[in-house]
Amino acid sequence: MSGTTDKPRLSRVHMLDLLRQMIRIRLFEDKCAELYTQEKIRGFLHLYDGEEAVAAGVISLLEKQDRVVATYREHGHALVRGVVMKSVMAEMYGKREGCSGGRGGSMHLFDNTTNFYGGNAIVGGGLPMAVGLALADRMRGEKHVTACFFGEGAVAEGEFHESLNLAALWGLPVLFVCENNLYAMGTALAISQSETDIHAKAACYKITSEAVDGMDIVAVEGAARRALHAIRETGKPYFLECRTYRFRAHSMFDAQLYRDKTEVEVWRKKGPIERLRTWLEANHMIHPEELERINAEIAAEIAEAVAFAEAGSWEPVEDLTRFVYAEAAS
Amino acid sequence: MLQATRQSGITETTYREAVREAIRDALKRDDRVFLMGEDVGRYGGCYAVSKGLLAEFGSERIRDTPLSESGFTGAGIGAAMGGMRPIVEVMTVNFSLLALDQILNSAATIRHMSGNQFGVPLVIRMATGAGRQLAAQHSHSLEGWYAHIPGIRVLAPATVEDARGMLWTALQDPDPVLIFENVMLYNMTGTLVADAGPVDIAKAAVRRTGSDISLITYGGSLWKTLEAATQLAAENINAEVIDLRSLRPLDDATIMASVNKTRRAVIVDEGWRSGSLAAEIGMRIVEQAFWEMDAPVGRVCGEEVPIPYPSHLERAAIPNAAKIVAAAKAALGRD
Numbered sequence A: 001m002s003g004t005t006d007k008p009r010l011s012r013v014h015m016l017d018l019l020r021q022m023i024r025i026r027l028f029e030d031k032c033a034e035l036y037t038q039e040k041i042r043g044f045l046h047l048y049d050g051e052e053a054v055a056a057g058v059i060s061l062l063e064k065q066d067r068v069v070a071t072y073r074e075h076g077h078a079l080v081r082g083v084v085m086k087s088v089m090a091e092m093y094g095k096r097e098g099c100s101g102g103r104g105g106s107m108h109l110f111d112n113t114t115n116f117y118g119g120n121a122i123v124g125g126g127l128p129m130a131v132g133l134a135l136a137d138r139m140r141g142e143k144h145v146t147a148c149f150f151g152e153g154a155v156a157e158g159e160f161h162e163s164l165n166l167a168a169l170w171g172l173p174v175l176f177v178c179e180n181n182l183y184a185m186g187t188a189l190a191i192s193q194s195e196t197d198i199h200a201k202a203a204c205y206k207i208t209s210e211a212v213d214g215m216d217i218v219a220v221e222g223a224a225r226r227a228l229h230a231i232r233e234t235g236k237p238y239f240l241e242c243r244t245y246r247f248r249a250h251s252m253f254d255a256q257l258y259r260d261k262t263e264v265e266v267w268r269k270k271g272p273i274e275r276l277r278t279w280l281e282a283n284h285m286i287h288p289e290e291l292e293r294i295n296a297e298i299a300a301e302i303a304e305a306v307a308f309a310e311a312g313s314w315e316p317v318e319d320l321t322r323f324v325y326a327e328a329a330s
Numbered sequence B: 001m002l003q004a005t006r007q008s009g010i011t012e013t014t015y016r017e018a019v020r021e022a023i024r025d026a027l028k029r030d031d032r033v034f035l036m037g038e039d040v041g042r043y044g045g046c047y048a049v050s051k052g053l054l055a056e057f058g059s060e061r062i063r064d065t066p067l068s069e070s071g072f073t074g075a076g077i078g079a080a081m082g083g084m085r086p087i088v089e090v091m092t093v094n095f096s097l098l099a100l101d102q103i104l105n106s107a108a109t110i111r112h113m114s115g116n117q118f119g120v121p122l123v124i125r126m127a128t129g130a131g132r133q134l135a136a137q138h139s140h141s142l143e144g145w146y147a148h149i150p151g152i153r154v155l156a157p158a159t160v161e162d163a164r165g166m167l168w169t170a171l172q173d174p175d176p177v178l179i180f181e182n183v184m185l186y187n188m189t190g191t192l193v194a195d196a197g198p199v200d201i202a203k204a205a206v207r208r209t210g211s212d213i214s215l216i217t218y219g220g221s222l223w224k225t226l227e228a229a230t231q232l233a234a235e236n237i238n239a240e241v242i243d244l245r246s247l248r249p250l251d252d253a254t255i256m257a258s259v260n261k262t263r264r265a266v267i268v269d270e271g272w273r274s275g276s277l278a279a280e281i282g283m284r285i286v287e288q289a290f291w292e293m294d295a296p297v298g299r300v301c302g303e304e305v306p307i308p309y310p311s312h313l314e315r316a317a318i319p320n321a322a323k324i325v326a327a328a329k330a331a332l333g334r335d
Ligand SMILES: Cc1ncc(C[n+]2csc(CCOP(=O)(O)OP(=O)(O)O)c2C)c(N)n1
Pocket: A073, A121, A122, A123, A124, A150, A151, A152, A153, A154, A155, A179, A181, A183, A184, A185, A250, B038, B067, B069, B091, B095, B098
């Protein structure tokens, strides 16, 4: 399968698919933002706007049995991984038909059918879990890879360092993907790290590590292909720092006092969707009608997801205390 | 800043502004005081408590930290031991678990373990509680756990006056003080006298006097309990409402004086029921006032589940006025 060779694939069909994956995330989340203002979605909502190339470039290379661990900014990861859009949207609503039964919401998407291990809203909390999943695979003689996504903010947590060390020390098949969007809420990388070159930190733990332009999905995919190839060959961890940017607020409560509008505008021009689309256009690899068709198909999928979520049901209050523990099989 | 709708020295303010004013006041009064935590500066505080303070006091004293709860809480401990008076802000109590080792194994322990040679005059503030649909990693009420730990004081300001007044008193304490701010209170408005300042942090307050039953609570649950008391009054039940204010140490005297009068008690606590602060208070009543009681002590606590996201389940998981009314009536044999 595509995941095991490290040759870049620039075929037209493949490139269009990557574009489609990114647009699908973007449009889904645009809808979520709208639904948030309508109070259909509540709580915290963290959008991935600008960072789509990372999830799309990495996750589409994973095998079915591989595992994914993500953060509270994980809608894109879930969608690319194949968590059904309807069930993601229903989860955003808190409906029973959601992928976590409605109990988790935006920050806690889970799906065992796609080995999607959440949706962790404790910064850095997913890294040790990813190490453990990989340890289990190693001990059971399975060849799967665990891909673990986290922001550069997590790099300051002890769990980041503990996890990298364990993965390197025990030789575990983890693909660490740092989504470096330069800000942890309002805290810029430069005021939170003495060494801002994050991929260098992983190298200190003797983990093969590279930094890649996270706005360029071809570059992300190429790096991820190399990384997965290396992990499958050696069984050892690999670290990818994807340099990216978040175009929108941290969450829906953020007044963005910490950065200039112009900075955001400059980055928007480098957006991953824009970039791939203009490249495809320049190389005559996409017709305007194709783009329209992609947009229309996605719009229809989103409309269906919204209708599904709207029609969904609320979990009865009597079920509140179910699943605190496993239930005895009847 | 206190928003001035001044009438004869009374100011209307929000809980959030009252906390901010308390921090500002402390920074002005004592140059050893500084505030440190995630996003307290440039972002303006995750609940906008410290908004504006960076511009006024600069980045040395309004110190943004990386995401390193254990590290900066520990640094607060060290700075306190080294002669400063830090206010450490942890975004929410769920994240304070990353700093629990520092709080329990260092801050709470050092005075005793060092034979009284070192103390830790540190204040740690954090948000607590459910109600904003933030789900199971952002919504818990773990202040009762902290109240389990000898060596620290645990405060729960429920009123604007306490939000304004507890911080300075806490900073004067030679030992660590944890202040829990319920997230549902930040937008609450209340009035302050123009010269509002430090308040006592040792005593519970009787927020409503009554003769039929004592409703004992703290923090965000105070307002639900007062609402319940109003509903009970409509049925000729005259409830007394006690706001604990300090969860450690507990003001046994105020609790016992109340239950000795009313002979019935219900404890309202957003924390999980088993092993809760409510359990501790109930046991103290049993130990100290058993023979005065006319009915078993009742409890309204959080359901024993991680807090779920959907509003109807979240509401069902925590105390509300209806549950408190029902528990009070049960204690009075009036259901
Ligand atoms: C342990 C912990 N501390 C603080 C927070 C609050 N918080 C949520 S997201 C965030 C910023 C994280 O930034 P980063 O890791 O770079 O990821 P990004 O949000 O940029 O994707 C903070 C401080 C948290 N969720 N968990």
